[in-house]
Amino acid sequence: MLISDLVAIPRLRLRFLSGGEHARRPIRWAYTTDLLRPERYLRGGELVLTGMMWRSAAADSETFVRALVAGGAACLGAGTALGDVPPDLVEACRRHDLPLVEVPAETSFGAVTEEVTRSLTRRRLSDLARNRDRSRRLVAELAGGTGLAEVLAAAAREAGVAAWVLSSTGHTVAAAGPALAAAERELLARRYLAAEGFPHRVELPAEPGAARPVTLLPVRTRDTHPLAGWFLACSGDHTGWSEEARDAVAELVSFAVLARGRDEERAVVDARHTEGLPRLLAAQRFDEVAELLRTSGRAEGPGPARAYVVLSAALLPEPRPLGLARRIVAELVAGWPGTVVTQDGGEDAVLAIVPVPAGGGAGREAERLRAALSAGARVLESGLRERRLVVGVAATARETAALRGAAVEARHARRLADLRGGRAR
Structure with a gap:
């Protein structure tokens, strides 16, 4: 949901006090607080609603807004049930480039939160339906003989990640991203084999002093064994993934599981033949x-x-x-x-x-x-x-x-x- 979508709802009677140029900034969730330093409770992208009970002096506005920006808040909604929004809060939001929306006394925070939740739920259901249809199509293609590389590339592109299916020895089974060097593939395979649990975060060396986070996930079939199995490596750190990103990566794993199961069945037939x-x-x-x-x-x-x-x-x-x-x-x-x-x-x-x-x-x-x-x-x-x-x-x-x-x-x-x-x- 965009900030502009929320402000455009007539019954809420919201209006921008500053930051209107960021009206198309997305909102991930709504969070109500009267803590002076709430950043530890934010995950990023929130519409923060406050009754300003934290404010005992003008300097508190700077402290509060700085904390919201540090926590990654998308927008601040200030209620006027206890009085007008003070100029020092407007100025602090303008200084830190944080959109500020006035919530009139007759509009409850519950009503605002309900609209945000309803919009996000609609979008989530729409995404699920679209992803289900796409997933069915890709599964049908995989079952029909399409190679894992083609299916993985399509799914990874939709998920917005680079992904590689690697074997326990570091051999590339399929890739949807830039080619990994042999040393990188072997490092990932060693970390996969030594991991105590999954998802497992690994940092690939990049430029001096930098690193690329990669998340490892097992490709588990009925007869899987780590020493003779596959695993999925995805760009990024799983601890920062959204729920949508987690679902998309889980779908990538499911495609790899289907392909691995097909490969294992063929191997059993070949073993009997030879x-x-x-x-x-x-x-x-x-x-x-x-x-x-x-x-x-x-x-x-x-x-x-x-x-x-x-x-x-x-x-x-x-x-x-x-x-x-x-x-x-x-x-x-x-x-x-x-x-x-x-x-x-x-x-x-x-x-x-x-x-x-x-x-x-x-x-x-x-x-x-x-x-x-x-x-x-x-x-x-x-x-x-x-x-x-x-x-x-x-x-x-x-x-x-x-x-x-x-x-x-x-x-x-x-x-x-x-x-x-x-x-x-």
Whole structure:
């Protein structure tokens, strides 16, 4: 509601005494007080109504108005039931650029507050209806196959925030804002994994002596686990958000939850489809291995020639949540399309086969993968607590027939990593 909207209501008979040029300033709420220093009770944007019982001397007007400005008040409404509004109050409001409205004796503060509440309630209901319709449309788009990035961008734009959906390793799932540097994403992921509760405020380093506040919220599904989950990072400090902003951010989280649930369902289907891969490798049935890799990797057409990097991983010690190691590894290799992650047969571990370009670039891509695995594992240390993640990586396999030996090499490297100790090796 604007100040001008309130003043325009005939039955209230309000009039500006100063600050009429700010008539289009919005009012968030109405608050009545006769305290001399009420700033601690203000949140910003209030129409403050007062009977001026705090005034015992002219100097009190300066103290009172300064307190209102410090608290972020939008406007002052002064009642005249005890006499005219004194010139010192008018001058103090003019000096501090605070609009001052006279409330005549025949108009109660209750009537003014009722009009403010009625207007804000109407707007709130209208916003809810509009947001509900928009939310239904975006949910339908997401369910119909639209990517999370497109839906997140539309919702974040409406909410007026920058938002990023990140994985537990700091990988960007979707973004609706400026790209975050790798160090920033990893910092956010570490703080997410170490957080004791949510929403959780984090400050990203900016210019020297400055910082950017970011709020973290978990993306929780039925089978969620922090080590293999997603979280939402939103620009701004949640402690200063309005109710509307909180609702908008909650909607962003709900979209991410839908997308994550869809992703987890697909991962379960893929895991069932590839559970026979270690047996096929052991039996040297490489034609079937090649076909399984092609179909499981969601490749379209024959594609370019490929080499492979095989890794073996385990989460220690027992007992551990079923399938958690597989889900963690899937997040570690999320940046490599076509990767197959499966339980390693009789081994109490996970086997992953990562396709890389064949030829001269295979070695460089394999090194990039190793660096990413190492960085992701370091990030996960914040959430491992009493557990350990051990990973072994084999040399690049140049053809499908070499995958059996690469799997053996990766398992051996994992066992050596286990002997070296440390939370993530």
